[in-house]
Structure formats: structure tokens, C-alpha cells
Amino acid sequence: MSFLPYGVAAWLFVIGLWGVVSSRNLVRTVLCLTIVQSSTYLLLLGIGYRTGATAPIVADVPATSKLVDPVVQVLVLTDVVIEATVTALLLALVVQAHKRFGSVDPADLRQLQD
């Protein structure tokens, strides 16, 4: 059972990639990317968790009590910001792609390839 968080992380990574590979709609591709990314949140937070520990807020806990690892949480915070911003950038690209190609199917987006 203690493997569950890591297993879910691996599952999300691979299933998200499946979505990206199989997608016929770029909006869906972008949303699947966020699933791939969320696997990294679970893995990071999973490795920083300690059974019975409390959140890393030291205001109202005795100094001796166990705290979870705050470092991984900081890494995930950065990760979440990257998710939000890159998704916005990608969706702007997709909107433009639709304008230029008249389609959001990746199969219709071919220019230089022959």
C-alpha cells in the first residue's frame, strides 16, 4: 500500500502521455500535458511525507513535533506556477493555430514536412 502514491504518479505520467499521443484536438493535448505534470507533484510530495507529521507551520505546534519535508513543497509550488503559465502560453498558440490552419487537429498542422 505504501507504494500507492508512487504508483499513481507513474500511472499519471504514462496515461497523460497517452493522451498527448492519441489526441486529435490540441486543446485536449494541452490538458493532458497538465496530467503528465501533476505526476511530478505527487511524486515530490510523496517522498516528503512523514507519517504522523504536521504541515511545516511552526506557529502552533510544539518545537519537538514532527514536520513534513518543506523543501519538496517549495519545489511543487514552482512546478504549479510553471503548469499555469505554460498552459496559458500553449493555449494561446492553439488559438492562433486554429486561426491559421482552421483546425486544431494535429494531423492538419503540417507545413514544412514532406
Next chain:
Amino acid sequence: MTHLSALPVLVPFLAGPLLVAVGHSAPRWFNDSVGALSALAATTICVLLAVHAAPHPFPYWVGGWRATHGMTIGISLSIDATGAGLAAFSGLLVTAALTYSLRYFEAVEGLFHGLMLLFMAGMMGFCLTGDLFNLVVFFEVMSAAAYALTAYNIEERAPIQGAINFAITNSIAGYAMFLAVALLYARTGALNMAQIGAALDGRHADPLVIVAMTLLFVGFLTKAAAVPMHFWLADAHAVAPVPVCVLFSGVMVELGVYAVARLYWVMFAGPLGPHADAVRAVFAGLGVITALLGATMCYLQRHIKRLLAFSTIAHVGLFITGVALLSEKGLAGAAVYVIGHGLTKAALFMCAGVLLHRFATIDEYDLHNRGREVPIVGVLMAVGALLLAAIPPFTTFMGKSLLEEGASGAGYNWLIVIYIAVSAVTGGAVLRATGRVFLGWGESEGPETPQHQAAQEDVDEERGPREHTPVLMVLVPAVLLVGALVLGLIPGAVPGMERYAAQFIVHANYRAWVLHGAHVSLPVLPASHISGSDYGYGAIATVGALLVAGLGLTPSWSAPQPRSALGQRLRAVVVGLRTLHSGHIGDYIAWWSAGASAIAGICLITLR
């Protein structure tokens, strides 16, 4: 001097927002000068840092959180000559690109300059940082700016498609790196690269460490466009604005190789030390595949920017083999080659930019004989092509000779054949284009392909052909080419690189100066000399390039009719290769996954 350490990142981080905030109402000269001057300032600081760190590399603890007893909680900028030198090189190319773009196109409201500066800050932070997570953060800074810059010409179709493929592939590469950081953090309880290296030392490399390593390497090699994670590159490099291409091909891609080298020797050389032979074989193989595929695809292109993009893939393959040799010769060769190639490729893209600017097309056949109007650009392109072919005795040749020495030193003599072939084919492809465009040699009509139409579509969007070419647009590539010609000839430059490389590959060194503030001095090496056989190989490559160009310009050869069985098979291979580069992001990610799992699988099997 050490106080300057954070400034290469800080200067563009202050100038970028300034340009974005006031650029829309400021006059053009303001945006141009703030952009170019801050790039120049950051470059100068990097040069100063490189000079200062050359004898004794040093860490700079951001926020004053120094290491105590080899334990860190803060982030270090770990500054040595290699990192700061590469940062300075990227700054130099950004300065050159911004200078070139003074006359190249109308930039929008300071956003172009602002994003270029952020891109530079990302590259510089990437080169200087000593913290693994911070490295990934700066990778993302660089990427976010690069995605937007790729799609700069939103009124055309191809840039949008190229940017989407670029952004999705590189984002996934980033996620793989996040997983790797998590794995290594769980194992070592550290994020500082030196400290991770120390913690991994002396332990058996179990699957966790090996997979973490391959995920990191696959991530950075995606940026470096190693096969089969390379598909995004040609799509993006062929369509980004020329000043941006200069940076992509000239330095961004090479940074991926730099990161692999850095991480290997700082973190993984300890646990994988007993498996050095297997590491060498796996990554040299990857480099060779990349080089051969890149060279083949390069020769098959008629869209000149795309041709140059594939030549970059071919050369990255060579750099990967150089690093994979795991010797100071190989690494020094790759470093010298990166500088020579970066300057040359930047100049070649700028020449392509002149053609696009003047004739509003970048198709080799459309441009047939039209280059006669700008003969000087033809000269520049020919010089660039010969430099790509590593003509003796210039910088790229120096790099290639070192690679060859490294290869024979490691018992990989057959790599020399690859080096010669790749130099000859990529140089020859550019020479072929030069001959057709500037001298009117060869046929003027090529087979009708979608690529041809894409190259022509630019005609409607650009403001049509122009009568004049600004002097600056010829001057900047000329200066870069002069740099590529003379840098390797400066006495002491190449041997100096060898010494830095020798320092770079000593696993324990980095840790000593980062974590314990030790003074690490440069090793003294026996003076290496270029032997007669190196000149022989160089001559073969140059002649080979001329032959390849000649073949490409001979009518009966340029459109191979499948007469013989061999011809038919060759044609099938060509068609197959072209179909692989389909432009479909689903294909690219399927290949990416295949590459990642294959590399990880091979490493798991061979490095146990």
C-alpha cells in the same frame, strides 16, 4: 569580483521588464539600445567572471546561505571557466543577434527585445547555477521565452506549428527532469549538485539512480535534439525569426549537451565509474545515430533554414560523441567545436536571413542564381560552409581533431569516419545551396513538395522583395565568421580548453571547490599537437564537402531516378525518413517515449 556573480542574470531580469513595460511607448532606438547594451553588459560580466574563475573556480551562495560541513540549504552559483565561458558565449550571440535585428525587422513594442533578454538570462543562469532544481528552473525560463520567440511571426502558419511542437516536447522533457530531481532528492536529501554527487559516491548505482540519470539526460538531450527526441528542432528552427534561430542553433541546443556533461561528472561519475565503458558505448552510439540522421536529413532539404537546422542536429551528434568519450580530449574537442560551430551556424543563419529579407523566399531552387545581386553574402556562406566541413586549420577543425584524438585514444577509431562523413555532408549541403543560389549552378527547378510551398508562403507575408540589404546584416555575420576563423588559431586557446576540460572531468574537484571552498588548480598537460593525419582527415572532409556539393548540383544526381535496385532502396529509405518527420506532435511524443524508455532500458541492462 565575486560580487558580480548574480549580475548576469539580474541585468536582463531588470532590463526585460523595463522593455516590456515602457517599450510600447518608447522610441525604437530606446528599445534597441537598452536590449543590446544590457546583453553586452551581461556578456562582459560573464567574461570577467570567467577570467576571475579561470585559475580558481568559486561558489557564490545566493542569499548568503553558505555550505557548512559539506551541507547546503541555499542555492549556489558554481562559477568556473567552463560555465561562465559558455554563459559569455551565449551572451555574445544574443548581443550579435540583437545587433543584427536592428535592421532586420520591426520589433513589436519592446516585447521582442524583452523576451530575448529573458531568454539570455535563462541561458546564463543555466550555465552558472550549481543547484539541480535551479538548473531545471532556468531550463524552463529559457524554454518559456523560446516558445514565444519561435512563434513570433504569428501571421504565418509554420511558426505556430513549430512553436507548438517545440513547447510540448520540451515541456514533457521538463517533467521528466522533475521526476529525476525528486528521485535524487529522495535518495540523497540534497539539491545541490555537488552534494548529490558526494552522497551518491561509493554506492552501487541501483535502478533508482540509473533511471534518475537517464530521465535527466533524456530531458537535456531533448533540448539538445538527440535522436529520437530531435523532431521538434527542425520544425522550430526552420521557422523562428532569424535572430532567434541564431541563438537556438548557435548555443541553446549545445547547452543541453553541456548540462549532460556537467551532471555526469559532478553527480554520476562516482557510482558509474566502474561502468565507464558501457556509458561510453551507449552515449557514443546515441551521438552517432543523431549525427548520421541529422546529416542525411540535412542533405535532403531545400528550405535553407531547415537545412541548417538539420545540420545542427548532425553536429550535436558529434558533440554528444565527444562528451561520451569520457576523456579530456573528447570534452575539449566538443567545447572547441561548440564555439566554432556556434559562430559559424549563427553567421549562416544570418546569411539565410539576408536572402529572406531581400528575396522573400528561402527555397534553394526559387533562389537559383538570384544571389548574384549580393555576392558578398555568397562569399560568407561559402566560408561558413567550409567551416562546417571543418576545413584546416580553423576552429572547427581544431575541435574535430581533438575529437579524433579522443576517439582513437578510447579505441573508437571508427568514429573518425563518422566525423569526416558528417563534416563533408553538412558542409557539402550548404555549399550546394550556395552554388545554386549565388552562382546559378545546377538545376533551377526542383520537385514540387509541400516544403517548397511553405518556403514560398513567406512571399505574401513579408513585404515582398527589397532592393537593398542593410550593411549591418552583412557586417554582423562577417564578424562572427572572422571569430570562427581566428579563435582556434590564437596561441594557447585550444590547449587552454584542454586544461579546463581536464579539470572538468575530475569527479571530486567540483565538490572540493563548491562545498569546501578548496582551491583547485588547473592541471598541467603535455602540449598536444595536431598531427599530419589530422590534416589528412581535414583535407578528406573538405574535399568530400566539395564532392557532395558537386553531386548535389549535377542534374542526373540531384533527382535520383530509381534505376538500379540500390537506387530504389535508397529512395525508399529517403521517403521513409521524410515520413518520420511528419510534423504530427503525437508522432513526436510517441518517439520521445520510445527514446526515453529505450535509453533507460539499455542503461538499466548495461550499467548494473
Next chain:
Amino acid sequence: MTVLQIIGLVFVAVGGGAVVFVSEPLRQTIVLGFYGIALTFVFFTFQAPDVALSEIVVTGIGLPLIILAALRKIRQHEELRRQREGKE
């Protein structure tokens, strides 16, 4: 490992699959919202309130507005083109 964590993780695993396998983008956006809530819940059970707060503001406010606007834009282009084709 607590029961709440297990429940949360199962929801995340199922939700992630659902986001991938729902093919209609608008419905997918809604599923993504639920997925975000499940993730937020897991982050709380992992004692990461800072992260949970970030996740909920991003998937609750930040992204949906952008995704919906992008989808709407795409639909409008399509209608516009259909009208134009109809006229010709």
C-alpha cells in the same frame, strides 16, 4: 498511510484517466476541475497546505477561465468560417 490519503489517491488516479479519456474538450475542462479538487484534497492529506492553496487557485480560477475562453474562441472561428462558406 491514512484512509483519506488512499481515497484521495484513488480519486486522482481515476480522475487523471478520466481527463485523458474524455474526448470532448468542454467536458474535459469540467473533469479537469474535479481532478484539481481531488489533487487539492490529496495535498491537504499530505500536509501541504501551501501547495493545496496554489492548486485550488490555479485549477479553480486560473486555468478554467483561460481554457474556456480558448475553446470559445475556437468555436467562434469555426462558426465564422461556416458562415463565410455558406455565403460563397
Next chain:
Amino acid sequence: MSRPVRLGLFVVSGCGLATVLVLAFIGLPDFGSAHELYGAVVDYTENGLRHATDVVTALNFDIRAFDTLGEEFILFASVSGVVLLLRQLRGEDEDAGQQKGIQEHAFAGASDGLRLASLVLIPVIMAFGAYLVFHGQLTPGGGFQGGIVLAAGPVAILIAGRYLAMKAVAPKRLVESADAIGAAAYALIGLGGLIFVGVYLKNPMPLGTPGHLLSAGMMPLNSVAVGLEVAGAFLVTWSEFLDQTLINSPGGGAGE
């Protein structure tokens, strides 16, 4: 590649990838037994060193502030990218919109009840956002979370059906400047460290009493800078996207 070939390739390589990941994850310590040195050291020394009660914020805005600097500029670069990418489209669409004459408001499906609720909610949203920004070092939250909530305020005005009112409350140039100023301010606060105490991003300010609003040195300032940037960034992004949907739609204003 045809679709079946592509999917087939991925089925094989995806299984490979899953195997590789699981093999690696097996080497991880059991869930719940985290013992990373870095985290433990920070957990037990932070409060004494930096007087912040939220250890995550202390890492975010002080100990690993350089990461956050990079993160802010990922955000800034992306938003600049969104503005760059949607620029042409907006120019084209605004012409079309002006011909039709944009009316005050237009948001699909906004009933009167929803509008009223939004208007009531706006002050609450803004207050909550400000709270998050200013209490970063004390409680969960901080500049990033608070910034998004703050940005949601003006957007609530939009949902309330006051498109032009939103433009009046949050004009484009001002919002873009907030984004840029916030990003630059974070970098400048770090410069304060370099000038006053000799190291970039080192805390130059008094640490104060743990638990107080103005404690933990430069963290509140950094939090405000980030809050300003994030609020600006999300407002810019949303209005870039929403501008388009609102103004250009076949047959008049959206959803009418």
C-alpha cells in the same frame, strides 16, 4: 505515421516507460518515512534563523529565493509570450468589434443572480487575496496564491457583466505594468541584499518577532512583489483571452 502505427508505438514504449518508472520508484523509501537531510535541517532551524512561522514561505522567499526569482520570470516570459501571440488577432478583432459597436458588457450565460453574486463577492475576494499576500510568512499562502485571488476580483466584475467597467478598473497598460513592476521589484529586493549586506538576495532587513505581520525580514516585501506580479500576469492573460471571445463573435456581442 498512421494513427494505428503511432498508437502501437506508444503502447510499446509507454509500457516500457511505466516499467522503468516503477523500477525506479521501488528504490524510494516507503511512503511516510521521509528522512531527507535538507528538509529536516530546514524544518528545525528555520524559525530560529528567519522568524517565519510558515517554513515553506521561508524557503520560497528567502532560503531558495533564487528559484522563486526564476519562477517569477517563467511567469513573466509566458505572459509576455501570450501578449505577443495574441497581438495580431486582437488588432484584427477590435476593428471588427468597433464596426458593430461594442456595448457595455456581454458575457454568455450571466444571469442577473450570478451578476449580483459576483458583485457582492468582489470585496470578499479582494480582501482574501490581500490577506494571503500579506500573511505569507505566517500562514499558508503568499504572493502567488494571493496574486491569483486578487486578479480574480476584476474578473468577477467582468462576470458581473461589466466588461467596460473591468477595463476601467484594470486598464491594460496599468495591468501590464503591474506585471513588469512586480517582476522587476523582486529582482530589485535581491539587489538590496547585494548593496546593503554584500550578497545577492540576502536578507537586509530586521527579522522582527515571529508571528507578527512585519516579521521574517524581506519575506513580506518579496511576497508583495510576487503578489503584484502574479495579479498583473493573470489579469493580462485573462483579458488577452477574454477580449477576443467577447469582442469578436458572429452576429454581435458574445452570447447575445
